[in-house]
Structures are given as structure tokens and as C-alpha cells.
Amino acid sequence: MRLLILGGTAFLGRATARAALERGHQVTCLARGTSGQVADGADLVVGDRADTRGYADLVGDFDAVVDVARQPRHVRTALDALTMRVDRWLFVSTINVYADVSPSAVDADESAPLLPAWDGEEWAPEQYGAGKVTCESLVAQAFPSSHLIARAGLLGGPEDVSDRTGYWPLRFAHPSRADGRVLVPHSPDAQVQLIDVRDLARWLVVSAESGTTGVFNANGPSVPLHAAIAAARGVAAHTDELVPVPPEWLAAHGVSPWMGERSLPLWVPWPDLAGMMTVDTTAAQRAGLTVRPLPETFIDALAWELQAGPGRARKAGLSPADEADLITQRLSEPA
Structure with a gap:
């Protein structure tokens, strides 16, 4: 199979x-070449997707595109x-296309209502889900019987x-304090849903x-x-004390959920965003999607983190x- 990856x-x-x-x-792989290297053995064609001229150096036809x-304009130029x-x-789309991520959307499947489409020129992160809605529509119109939306x-x-x-395996492997204590969110009912990038990648190739x-809905359980x-914690062999704190305490101390600076990753406000972490993946499983055990993902994520350097600047988590x-503040509070 001759495969073209837009990115890579x-x-x-x-x-x-x-x-x-x-x-x-x-x-x-067609990319600007500014985000990193392609995999060993892949061919890189440098091109900017801002307009159709960015594809001028691609040679021949392809069995499939990933x-x-x-941004909708990048999908439009590619098509x-x-x-x-x-x-x-x-x-590759996102579960962020769904209009409702509240508790009423728990176990929602692919027929759930989507956000209103966004198709502007000046893309910003807040348009992520709505922009992907437009991208999905463009692909479906161009390839009505031969497209896959993940x-x-x-x-x-x-x-x-x-x-x-x-963040989590690295923090457990390298606690911030000599006593080994680690701060964790105490949200007993909260769920998290993630997929190992390698499992999604393999499924995309097999599907092609x-x-x-x-x-x-291409996700894990x-x-x-x-x-x-x-x-x-287990893959890091951490056995020291945890310091669980409720969401209200975290919010009062300026700690954000999910991602970004001064955050605790993977944790989302619960149950407000329950639909975000509980999408129904039955259809993808029937189509051959399989996922590895979560500890394996954490083992390999930790190995990469250690290779990249524990002291590097991070986009998510607490320093x-x-x-x-x-932790000091929490422990100093009256019992």
C-alpha cells in the first residue's frame, strides 16, 4: 500500500x-518539517498546507491518506x-466534536449531536472541536463511500x-519531596478514558x-x-504516602484540571464533564480496534520521559x- 500521511x-x-x-x-509524509523528524524509512515531502501549492512536490497516486x-482550510486544500x-x-477527528459532554451524555455513541461547524480563517484553540466538525463534513462530501472518521x-x-x-508516572518516579509524598486529586467517581497512540496508529493503518x-469513537475503555x-504509581514502584485533595481545594489554590500550566493532568471536573470521558467505543471495537493495558502505556511513557529529561519545561502538570x-500547605491545615 502507498500511504500518504498529512503530517507525520x-x-x-x-x-x-x-x-x-x-x-x-x-x-x-507531507509536512512543513518544523515539528520534528519523520519515522525512519518514511519519505518527507516539505509542503505548507496553507494552499494547494503546498502539495506540488508530491509524486504519483496513493492508496490512502491519513x-x-x-483547520478546515488545510483539509480543503488537501482535498x-x-x-x-x-x-x-x-x-483523525476528536471527541471534542460532541455538543454535550455533561452527565446526560455518558456512553454516547457516534450519533450524538455535534457542535455547530466552524469554518473561519483565524483558527484558535477554542475552535478545535467546531473546526473538526467542518473537517469531517468536507472529507465525507469528497469521499462519500470511502472515508473513515476516527x-x-x-x-x-x-x-x-x-x-x-x-506526568503521573514521572512524578511517582521522581517525587517533589524527600518524604516521597505525591499530591493527587480526590474525586472518587471521576473516570478517565485514553488510548495509546500506537494502538490508534495501528488501527488506522489496518483500516486503510x-x-x-x-x-x-476511537478511544480506550x-x-x-x-x-x-x-x-x-505501580509502574514507578512508588510506595510513599499520597496526599489526596478534593477538587474544591485544588480550585481554591489555582490548580487547573486536565492540562496546561499548574494543572493535574487526566482529572476533569466531575460529573460536569462526565460525557467527555465515557464515550461508547463499541463500533470501533467491532471494526478491529484493540488497546493495550494501561500500565504498558505508562511504562513506555515513563521511559520516554526519563530519556527526554525530567527537568524539562512542561506543558501540563505541576512543577x-x-x-x-x-503539599506543605495541605499538611499544615487543621485536621
């Missing part, structure tokens, strides 16, 4: 290239340039530059091979947040100094 120099795109190469396919774009040269189009959830594993899945079509944190200070 970071996280999911590079993992997809590796999966395809391992299965003996010829892989071309597209991870966020304009490539529709007549491609047999099928696999687009609505991915939180991706984890090695090379997770969002720093969410690596088999001609699988349709719309799928929903598990209790405390169980996910315990899995990360060691910040966490240590928060």
Missing part, C-alpha cells in the same frame, strides 16, 4: 508512519489537490508532548488496508481516575517546587 513529524502522525512501515507499506489536520489521486481518506480521545504513550500521560469506512493514577509547596 509529531506524535500520532509519526506513530502512524511507524505502524505502516512495520507492516511493509510505502510511506510519504489526515490529522485541525482540492489530492481527491483525484487517492482511493480513500482517513481523517474521533479520538486523549492520546497517551511515548512522545506525548502534551505532557499529560507522562481493509477499506474500513464509517465514523468511530473508561476507567476510574484513581485506578489510572494507581497504574502510573516539583509548586507541588511540594501545595
